[in-house]
Amino acid sequence: MSPHSQRSAAISAAFLAGALAAAVPSASSAAEYSGYVDLGVEQQKTDWLMLIEPGFSMRSEMFDLNIAVPLRFDLSDSFNIWKKDWDHLSDAGRVLRNASLRMNDDAFRMKLGVLTHTSFGHGTMVQGFISSLDPDTMPMGASLFVQTGAVTVEAMASDIFGPEVFGGSVAVEPITLTGTNYDRLHLIASFVADPSSPGEWHEDGTHDGSEWVFMYGFGIDWAVIRTDKWQLAPYFDANINGRGYGFHLGLTADFLLDPVKLSFRGEWRWAKAPYAPDYFDLAYTIERKDWSPSTSLPVSQALALDEFNLHHSGKLEVRAESGPVSATAVFAGIGQGLFNSSIVVNAHVKDFELSLFGALRHFKFGHNPDRSMALGELRYRFQEYFYTWLTVGQLYRFNSDHRATPLFLWSTGVGAAFLLQRQTPRKSVAASIDSSGKAAGGS
Numbered sequence: 001m002s003p004h005s006q007r008s009a010a011i012s013a014a015f016l017a018g019a020l021a022a023a024v025p026s027a028s029s030a031a032e033y034s035g036y037v038d039l040g041v042e043q044q045k046t047d048w049l050m051l052i053e054p055g056f057s058m059r060s061e062m063f064d065l066n067i068a069v070p071l072r073f074d075l076s077d078s079f080n081i082w083k084k085d086w087d088h089l090s091d092a093g094r095v096l097r098n099a100s101l102r103m104n105d106d107a108f109r110m111k112l113g114v115l116t117h118t119s120f121g122h123g124t125m126v127q128g129f130i131s132s133l134d135p136d137t138m139p140m141g142a143s144l145f146v147q148t149g150a151v152t153v154e155a156m157a158s159d160i161f162g163p164e165v166f167g168g169s170v171a172v173e174p175i176t177l178t179g180t181n182y183d184r185l186h187l188i189a190s191f192v193a194d195p196s197s198p199g200e201w202h203e204d205g206t207h208d209g210s211e212w213v214f215m216y217g218f219g220i221d222w223a224v225i226r227t228d229k230w231q232l233a234p235y236f237d238a239n240i241n242g243r244g245y246g247f248h249l250g251l252t253a254d255f256l257l258d259p260v261k262l263s264f265r266g267e268w269r270w271a272k273a274p275y276a277p278d279y280f281d282l283a284y285t286i287e288r289k290d291w292s293p294s295t296s297l298p299v300s301q302a303l304a305l306d307e308f309n310l311h312h313s314g315k316l317e318v319r320a321e322s323g324p325v326s327a328t329a330v331f332a333g334i335g336q337g338l339f340n341s342s343i344v345v346n347a348h349v350k351d352f353e354l355s356l357f358g359a360l361r362h363f364k365f366g367h368n369p370d371r372s373m374a375l376g377e378l379r380y381r382f383q384e385y386f387y388t389w390l391t392v393g394q395l396y397r398f399n400s401d402h403r404a405t406p407l408f409l410w411s412t413g414v415g416a417a418f419l420l421q422r423q424t425p426r427k428s429v430a431a432s433i434d435s436s437g438k439a440a441g442g443s
Contacts, residue, residue, distance in 0.1 A: 040413020093140035150176035167192030244275030311335035
């Protein structure tokens with residue numbers, strides 16, 4: 001990941017998926033230490049900011065580290081530091097952007113940093129979760145992935161200094177446990193919680209204190225067809241939230257059509273309030289505190305229109321990948337004729353890198369959505385160690401009445417990256433790494 005990919009955490013790293021090419025050329029067998037300095041300007045509504053950020057990166061086959069000292073100065077306030085960047089301990093994610101460890105052919109992955117597009121199991125409770133969509137907050141989360149034999153364990157916390165959201169998942173290959181190697185059938189148990197979810201919000205901006213949101217569920221999937229070119233796997237999930245519950249019946253289909261990889265997921269859901277499918281999704285950290293104009297209820301509970309009827313809805317997810325270009329699109333019903341949709345695109349072609357994110361929330365056909373979010377970043381490396389960027393988008397910021405209001409922002413600037421040191425492992429060290437397994441990419 002390039003220095004500016006990490007720098008943009010101040011605005012967009014929490015929203016843009018994918019690791020992009022390094023500004024400093026690297027060798028896969030080397031431990032690499034590099035530094036960078038970014039200089040730019042940013043506008044948020046009527047606020048103009050100057051950006052200065054020095055940073056340090058270390059990359060190796062097993063460990064990645066990126067730290068930075070991001071400074072934004074308010075040009076409309078006597079060049080004072082932008083206080084919103086440093087008013088909570090949760091902003092620690094601005095400094096420690098990423099610390100990740102990988103071992104044993106990626107069977108063990110641990111990461112500290114901003115959580116992006118996190119999902120558990122089949123994504124029926126946690127789907128594409130992002131730890132912050134507010135440009136003024138950058139919490140340092142944690143994630144863990146461990147696979148040993150027939151058991152896989154995942155865990156995550158959105159903020160290690162006071163997690164709003166945390167959860168875990170265990171997947172088991174039951175037939176493999178009996179001694180027969182069979183990895184097509186999986187049983188999954190998951191839970192996710194928000195211990196400080198605001199209670200019901202009122203028109204005057206007050207709410208009824210905090211309440212726990214705690215969901216748990218069980219699932220099963222079976223790859224009934226698996227070849228070198230395609231795979232077909234139905235699945236079923238049953239989840240519970242208090243008095244509410246939900247059932248999910250879905251089918252995943254994966255195709256390898258060189259050079260294109262295609263994945264499809266279709267799902268039908270039945271849900272009874274206060275359970276809602278995809279409850280912890282990409283916009284949860286904004287919508288947990290906000291109201292949906294179309295339902296006059298907390299947005300995170302938009303499906304919970306009454307506690308007596310069973311609502312049904314569908315979901316379609318499509319992912320395509322070909323070389324340096326990938327895209328994922330999701331369209332999902334949430335009950336009562338309302339829908340959510342989102343798209344993420346990443347591309348790296350020669351010296352250009354593009355990342356796009358967009359989402360429409362709680363809309364009906366022929367009607368405008370309750371809210372729309374979008375963010376795009378284009379970067380160009382014009383010399384080996386120099387690059388420039390442009391970021392444009394609309395996100396949401398909470399005002400004094402605890403309401404999420406639209407925030408248009410853009411930034412542009414230039415950066416310089418420089419190689420501090422590259423260490424090629426001795427042969428014995430490399431052999432040791434190979435024996436424990438190489439891993440590519442973080443969690």
